[in-house]
Amino acid sequence: MRIGVIGNNTASLQTRRLAYEVGKEIAKGGGILICGGLGGVMEAACQGTRDAGGMTVGILPGSSSKEANPYVSIPIVTGFSHGRNIIVVRSSEAIIAIEGSYGTLSEIAFALILDIPVIGLNTWLPHREGHESPPLIAAKDPEEAVRLAIDSISSQKKSLE
Amino acid sequence: MRIGVIGNNTASLQTRRLAYEVGKEIAKGGGILICGGLGGVMEAACQGTRDAGGMTVGILPGSSSKEANPYVSIPIVTGFSHGRNIIVVRSSEAIIAIEGSYGTLSEIAFALILDIPVIGLNTWLPHREGHESPPLIAAKDPEEAVRLAIDSISSQKKSLE
Amino acid sequence: MRIGVIGNNTASLQTRRLAYEVGKEIAKGGGILICGGLGGVMEAACQGTRDAGGMTVGILPGSSSKEANPYVSIPIVTGFSHGRNIIVVRSSEAIIAIEGSYGTLSEIAFALILDIPVIGLNTWLPHREGHESPPLIAAKDPEEAVRLAIDSISSQKKSLE
Amino acid sequence: MRIGVIGNNTASLQTRRLAYEVGKEIAKGGGILICGGLGGVMEAACQGTRDAGGMTVGILPGSSSKEANPYVSIPIVTGFSHGRNIIVVRSSEAIIAIEGSYGTLSEIAFALILDIPVIGLNTWLPHREGHESPPLIAAKDPEEAVRLAIDSISSQKKSLE
Numbered sequence: 001m002r003i004g005v006i007g008n009n010t011a012s013l014q015t016r017r018l019a020y021e022v023g024k025e026i027a028k029g030g031g032i033l034i035c036g037g038l039g040g041v042m043e044a045a046c047q048g049t050r051d052a053g054g055m056t057v058g059i060l061p062g063s064s065s066k067e068a069n070p071y072v073s074i075p076i077v078t079g080f081s082h083g084r085n086i087i088v089v090r091s092s093e094a095i096i097a098i099e100g101s102y103g104t105l106s107e108i109a110f111a112l113i114l115d116i117p118v119i120g121l122n123t124w125l126p127h128r129e130g131h132e133s134p135p136l137i138a139a140k141d142p143e144e145a146v147r148l149a150i151d152s153i154s155s156q157k158k159s160l161e
Numbered sequence: 162m163r164i165g166v167i168g169n170n171t172a173s174l175q176t177r178r179l180a181y182e183v184g185k186e187i188a189k190g191g192g193i194l195i196c197g198g199l200g201g202v203m204e205a206a207c208q209g210t211r212d213a214g215g216m217t218v219g220i221l222p223g224s225s226s227k228e229a230n231p232y233v234s235i236p237i238v239t240g241f242s243h244g245r246n247i248i249v250v251r252s253s254e255a256i257i258a259i260e261g262s263y264g265t266l267s268e269i270a271f272a273l274i275l276d277i278p279v280i281g282l283n284t285w286l287p288h289r290e291g292h293e294s295p296p297l298i299a300a301k302d303p304e305e306a307v308r309l310a311i312d313s314i315s316s317q318k319k320s321l322e
Numbered sequence: 323m324r325i326g327v328i329g330n331n332t333a334s335l336q337t338r339r340l341a342y343e344v345g346k347e348i349a350k351g352g353g354i355l356i357c358g359g360l361g362g363v364m365e366a367a368c369q370g371t372r373d374a375g376g377m378t379v380g381i382l383p384g385s386s387s388k389e390a391n392p393y394v395s396i397p398i399v400t401g402f403s404h405g406r407n408i409i410v411v412r413s414s415e416a417i418i419a420i421e422g423s424y425g426t427l428s429e430i431a432f433a434l435i436l437d438i439p440v441i442g443l444n445t446w447l448p449h450r451e452g453h454e455s456p457p458l459i460a461a462k463d464p465e466e467a468v469r470l471a472i473d474s475i476s477s478q479k480k481s482l483e
Numbered sequence: 484m485r486i487g488v489i490g491n492n493t494a495s496l497q498t499r500r501l502a503y504e505v506g507k508e509i510a511k512g513g514g515i516l517i518c519g520g521l522g523g524v525m526e527a528a529c530q531g532t533r534d535a536g537g538m539t540v541g542i543l544p545g546s547s548s549k550e551a552n553p554y555v556s557i558p559i560v561t562g563f564s565h566g567r568n569i570i571v572v573r574s575s576e577a578i579i580a581i582e583g584s585y586g587t588l589s590e591i592a593f594a595l596i597l598d599i600p601v602i603g604l605n606t607w608l609p610h611r612e613g614h615e616s617p618p619l620i621a622a623k624d625p626e627e628a629v630r631l632a633i634d635s636i637s638s639q640k641k642s643l644e
Binding site: 402403404405407408409421422423424425427428430431432434435436444445446447448449450451452453456 | 563564565566568569570582583584585586588589591592593595596597605606607608609610611612613614617
């Protein structure tokens with residue numbers, strides 16, 4: 001199971017704690033963490049996953065593996081700048097969005113295009129007059145977020161059988 | 162002046178009329194139209210620009226110039242699927258978003274990341290608790306949308322002098 | 323007709339003269355010049371095309387249209403670094419390679435993958451034991467290079483009718 | 484250590500045996516295998532790495548993880564078609580090229596641009612009049628290829644200390 005975690009490159013202590021717990025729960029659930037490989041939410045989530053014995057993939061925007069945070073197990077070096085956001089999304093079977101700014105919004109949009117489930121922890125709610133509400137799933141805490149992500153992946157697989 | 166027009170690949174007659182007028186106004190203002198090169202809003206906008214004697218660029222997702230709508234002057238063939246959305250945005254000095262679905266939302270997000278002005282005609286309003294409201298500019302009709310786009314480009318240039 | 327010109331970002335006076343003539347012949351043949359938008363061969367070719375009244379497209383690696391050479395009519399801003407090389411190739415109906423280094427080699431390889439004709443002016447000859455020779459066409463001067471490019475595009479179109 | 488293996492999507496039994504041995508040696512040397520994730524050389528190399536207890540990353544061109552060969556541990560889904568070739572290269576610290584066609588040639592070219600060592604097993608030799616010979620390293624068998632790849636990575640690291 002590959003679970004993406006998206007959020008800001010810089011984050012408050014409180015937000016990083018949330019991300020750390022999300023990362024930890026992913027490893028405990030047997031998942032691999034996919035992310036953008038940089039700091040803030042990405043780094044805290046990677047640290048959580050690694051501390052719980054899991055593996056992390058960082059899909060980097062720049063041209064060197066050196067920009068990866070220290071908790072990335074496998075750096076993927078794209079050189080595509082923000083153009084790598086869609087690869088983070090496509091490579092994940094479900095996405096957990098933690099707060100976030102416009103980069104996170106772009107990734108939520110790609111997940112919606114590609115029908116990849118998005119679980120939100122205080123994240124974007126896009127609204128457009130005359131358009132159905134996006135099927136974003138709100139979670140109240142990291143445990144619930146990861147459980148909902150795992151459930152959505154399992155039910156996708158079941159529906160394909 | 163390069164003005165991007167973003168919106169759905171299929172669109173109602175009413176929406177295509179809006180897009181056509183936007184395209185026409187871009188040509189009348191001396192602009193080049195940048196878009197994703199496909200149907201719906203993109204095709205109607207390209208037709209408007211061409212009918213008024215202007216030039217259009219279609220930045221295509223697939224691997225053949227044949228997928229361009231017939232009003233694209235210059236097809237750019239990326240083969241990057243939705244990964245081309247960021248190129249549509251980066252190549253524009255201002256963006257006009259006409260309604261739209263999640264692809265349009267991804268392009269609005271990239272414009273916000275890259276500080277490229279977005280003028281909206283009944284488009285997405287992303288909201289997040291604790292995050293400032295995105296600086297999207299609402300227009301009431303095609304004329305105003307194009308005027309606001311041109312003004313935002315001119316004032317950017319002035320502020321750089 | 324969209325003709326790509328590929329070659330180094332820095333070039334000797336002699337090489338730039340070749341590229342300038344290629345650009346001029348493209349415009350005289352009614353073609354649009356596609357290139358990577360930077361200096362050296364790209365800049366000289368763009369200047370030739372513009373001096374003869376033609377149009378040029380520069381598909382840029384970086385994140386700003388400011389990196390385009392002054393003879394680019396339409397800058398396409400990718401932010402994909404060398405990842406934009408394949409877009410230069412895909413957007414062209416034939417490619418003229420003028421000398422060049424490894425970036426040019428990557429573009430020749432993509433043209434070979436995609437079955438886009440490559441006309442060479444003193445450019446790469448890739449060889450592999452046990453593999454057929456790549457179908458590169460050598461030209462003796464700019465006039466012949468552009469004529470061969472135009473002929474190859476015309477015969478492709480005829481074979482599709 | 485991340486070692487890339489590049490080569491054709493379809494391959495003879497003999498070539499797949501070479502690739503399998505390369506994959507096995509990578510795992511025995513403690514490396515992670517990076518590749519394009521499809522069949523032929525990529526699949527055989529992945530199988531070799533997995534059989535020896537190692538991990539494999541497949542950077543896929545299409546839009547689904549289902550196109551990965553069964554020996555890919557971690558699929559990275561790009562949707563960028565051949566545009567993903569540069570990501571295979573950038574994510575590797577050294578590249579082993581096994582025979583190959585034009586896709587392989589494009590990856591060798593990118594490795595040369597990016598100064599990533601390329602070890603060749605009967606692969607391309609690009610030549611251009613007036614250009615220095617590309618610094619490709621020929622290996623006589625899989626064991627030597629992997630040893631040269633590991634040595635080149637180690638000496639890079641040493642020279643950075």
